[in-house]
Structures are given as C-alpha cells and as structure tokens.
Amino acid sequence: MTNKKKYEGNDMIVTVDVDKIYPNGCHALKKVTTNIQRGEVVVIIGPSGSGKSTYLRTLNQLETITSGEIIVDGVKMYGGETNINKLRENIGMVFQSFNLFPHLSVKENVMLAPLKVTGRSKAEVILEAEALLTRVGLAEKMDIYPSHLSGGQQQRVAIARALAMKPDMMLFDEPTSALDPEMVGEVLDVMKSLAAEGMTMVVVTHEMGFANEVADRVIFMEDGALLVDDIPENIFGKVANHPRLQKFLSNIL
C-alpha cells in the first residue's frame, strides 16, 4: 500500500476497557481498548451484532458506557465538567439510514446546526454550505428536499451536513449499506477524498475494498470484543493467523 499517511502520533480517540451493557442485559462491548490517532482512518468490521455500531456510538455518546474510559482529543468524555454538546460539534457522524431532516431543503439541512449551534453569521454559513455541497457534487440540488434525492445523493448531503460543523473526526456507521450497488461508489469517493485530506475517520463498513485501499488500520470485532487490530496488509494478507477473522471474511467475500 502506498497511500498510507504519516500521522503525527497524537491520540484523537482513546478508549480504555470500555464495557457496555444495555438495560436489557445485552453485553454489547467487552473491555474494548484502542487508540485512534489524529489523521488515522480506522475501519471496523465484524459480523452482525458484534457491537460495531454500539462502539461507534459510544464515541460521541449516543450510547453511554457502563464502565471504562473514553478520551476524545484530550477531553475525558465522562469527566464531571465535560460538555457533551461541545464535544459532539467536533465529531461528525454519518448514519446508515442518512437521517436527513425531511422538512428542510438540502441546503437548510447543511446550514441548520452551524446556524443554531455556532456563532457564525448567516452569510458565512450559506457560503460554507454551498461550498460543501459543491464539493460532494450536489451544487445543483441545494434547494431540493431530501425525499427527491437518490440514496447516494442523500448520503452525500449527510456527509456535507456533518462537515459543516468543521469536525476534527468523522464516524461512519455502514454509510453505504442502505444504497443500491451503483451508488456505493459515489459515497466512497467522497469518503476517500476526506481521508486523503487527513480527516480522522472511524468507519464501520462491509466494503472490504475500501478497507484495504483507504484504512490505516482495520479492527475486527466479534461478540462485543476487539479480536484483531492490525494494518490492512496483515488483515487481508495473513488472514490465516486469525481463524475467526478468516471465517468472517470467507463468508462475506
């Protein structure tokens, strides 16, 4: 692999012994420990129900954790004084089901949070929204409502919406799983360009091509535990070292 970035080596997301037990007793995360560094692209793979989404969602506290510690950009997430809304401004998230706001136009979707959360002026926010939408190839669709867009276009709007808050890291939870196959590429292209710019990214996906090409590290989860955490070459190349991973990959490839 030639496109691996050199990152500075400072930690962006640190998770230490994170356990998550849902109120119904489901033990979704078991002692998950890993560091994600600034500018790093980490892809998380694993079978359904292995806790990938749960882990991703603990990183911006859409799920609270039962025990352990999460430190984002040097800030303890569960430190007494931590303002979770401030923290979230810095962590963009893209969902499998897009979750665009259907009552707002594409441009308004992108503008809402910057207008209501940050102190930026409206004129500035409009310009940024237009630039972002142009960047994801939707300059023509700014005044349309989301329901009139294809899945691929909606997901690109969702990425632009997250980027509008100028986050330092982005979380993607199966961003292409709800898309028709012919639209997967356009979304992955946007994500690749983000990675190339040095955005810190944590991506849950079944797109092994993307993982192989873009990821700095691949994490394999099973049954709530982090089983393998390695560079893609070792994940896809020396798969025989990890029988469970080998079984998973042979099932989906």
Place this chain on the structure above:
Amino acid sequence: MNEKSNKLKWHLLFIFTIGLLAAGIYSASQSINYKWQWHLVWPYIVDTAPIDIIAQSDASAAINAEGEITLTYDNGDPDTIITNASEVLVYDGDLIFEGDLVARSESIKSGLLIDGLYMTLKISVISLFFSIVIGLMTALMRISDNPFSKNLSILYIEVIRGTPLLVQIFIVYFFLGTIFDLDRFTAGVVALSVFTGAYVAEILRSGIQSISAGQMEAARSLGMTYPKAMMYVILPQAFKRTLPPMAGQLINLIKDSSLVSVISITDLTKAGREVVSGSFATFEVWFTVAALYLLLTSTLSWAIQRIEKRLATND
C-alpha cells in the same frame, strides 16, 4: 363514459335525498302546525332598531332648516346638537324636560346572535392558543425521563380525560373562580384550555414519538442540545404529522365551548336560548345557531387543510 354517467346517477340521488330530507323536515313541522317565521330571527343577526336620543336635563329645542336639533340646557351645560335624527319627536321652540325622548336615530348593530358568535369565537381562539401551549408543555413532560415531569403530566392527562368537561367548568368557576377571584370569561377560558390541552398533549406526544429516533440522533450528533433538536428538528415534523387529528381536536374545542353557557357567558348557545325566549321562533333560532357553529368549524378546518397542503409540497 359508462362510469361517468354512473357517477352522475349517484350525484343526482344525493341531491334528491337532501331535497327529500328538507321536505321531510318541512312536512313534519307542518304536521305539528309549526309556522316558520324566519324573519323573526333577522333582528337578532342585524339589529336595526333605532336608538332613542334622550334629553340629559331640562332644555329648550331649536330646529334649523337642515333639520338639525339644538338643545340649549337651562343649567348652562354645553349645547347638544343632533344631526343624525331619523325621526324628530319635538318641535322648534319646545321646552323639554330631563328624560324626554327628543328624537330617534337609525343604527345598524350586530344582533344578539352575532354577539354570541363573536363571544364563542373569542373564547375559542384564546383557549385554542392556551391549549396548544399547555398541550406542548405536557407532551414534552410526558416523554421526558424525569419521573416528576412524567408522572405529573400523566396525572393531569388522566384526570382531565376521565372527567366530564361540564363538571370541570363548574369546578373551575365555583372552586378556583372563588379562590382566585376569576371572572366568568377567564374561568371559561381556563376550563376549556385545560380540557383541550390534555387531548392536544396526547396528540403531540404520539406525533413526536412517531418521528424516527434517527432524527434526534442526527441532530444531537451535530452538537445541538436537546431543546434545540426538539425545536428545529422534531417538533416541525411532529406538528405537520399531527395536523389532521389536531384539526379534529380544535374543532371539538369550538363545539365544546357551548358548554360555558352554563356559567352565564353569553356565547352563541346562550344567545340562542335568549333569542328563543324573546322571539319564540324556536326551530329557526336553533337551526341558525347550528349554521353559525358550522361556519366557525368549517372555516377552521378549511384553514388547517390549507396549511396541510402548503406543508405537503415539501415532501
């Protein structure tokens, strides 16, 4: 083609049935020798009774060529000049005593029924506003995780929905009204708003809960606080979704407002009762009252349909 003429047949049958119904009502009233006197209702809609102009104190009257009457008071008060008399009841130079009828002037006023309609409209609009405020607050409390807010809102909703509005109006008027010294109108508004608010709360709650959880998550993940996410993302969608049941509830509010007549608020219903006892045109008056209610409710439902159409263009 065939289908079209088929439809036409049913339209004709509909019109025929309505005609039959009207004829039935008419002949039924004939059989009890009821004499329809619609003209008796008119004065209670537009009141054209002339206004009496009465002398304030002893005076002498002068009438000039234009027909203006000037009253010069013996006690030196400034003169009264009457220019709009439709009927003059004094002669030039007459001596007039305090309380004498000097002249009558024409007037067009809203009749008792229209005054009642206005009162119904006023009490409904004010109650509508407060019931939405109360309903929204209650709905937000109802879905919160805080046991205090949640239980308080459940208690409120259950108590209000479990007791008759008429009883609530009496309790507000006689109990709260006495303690807090509320006038009838305020008591009526409080009772109607609190009653309707409970139903609005349930409608809004189900509307809010029908919005997918992903909407709240997307908003929160962008750094929006819960109140902001509610205000800018969830509620606009929930309001839109709840418009049809909300329309029904607000139409109920207008109809329910007729119950405040029991605490002597002269709304449309109370006005109807008064007009019946003044005119004895019982059937005509109640039909008119019904038509006026229908006017209010159909206007509201038309307005809400307009809003619905406007919002529907977005998706």
